[in-house]
Amino acid sequence: MAGITSVLRDIFMRSLSVLWDSVVVRRALVGGESVRIEAGLARIMQTGDKKLPASEKLLVKRLTENAILPARASPGAAGYDISSNIRVSIAPYGKAIVSTGIAVTAPPGTYGRLAPRSGFTWNHHTSLEAGVCDRDYTGELKVVLFNHSDATVLIEAGMRIAQLILERVATPEVEEVTDLEPSARGAGGFGSTGST
Secondary structure, eight states, X not given: OHHHHHXXXXXXXHHXXXXXXXXXXXXXXXXXXXXXXXXXXXXXXXXXXXXXXXXXXXXXXXXXXXXXXXXXXXTTOSSEEEEXXXXXXXXXXXXXXXXXXXXEEOOTTEEEEEEOOHXXXXXXXXXXXXXXXXXXXXXXXXXXXXXXXXXXXXEOTTOEEEEEEEEEOOOOXXXXXXXOOOOXXXXXXXXXXXXX
């Protein structure tokens, strides 16, 4: 049965390819009217069916019942909002490690970077540090928050406190050399390119 399904899917995708070509021609003749059709076909051609293999997904495990799964706030959002699963207060000029109740595995060739959410940062005078989530780390995702105000910051369970951005990563083999390739800048640093 799986073999028949595969053959039918190939035939369907080839038919879409022919239809795709005709849509491009129609767009050239008629103008922008077919843009929406073209965009829809492009999505189908790129993804085929919507079931991606596990290796292309952000895998998430709930560690607590009240944990909230990461979610993008809009179709164009780069990051997945990460929520607290506990109530915690951060003293003035203090810091806290906030639990999320989830563990994640990023797709191969990527790592997760925890980044601030602009609204949360602005409203609560906080910053976020220590944001690298290695792909092989399978423990709970926790968020390190610093309070830069003179008032206590109260984090409620369910509050969106960070965002997880998946980034490509290169991990080449390390090779020791006696010299590095020369450059115009050389060893100049700490303001060597100007102060503004």
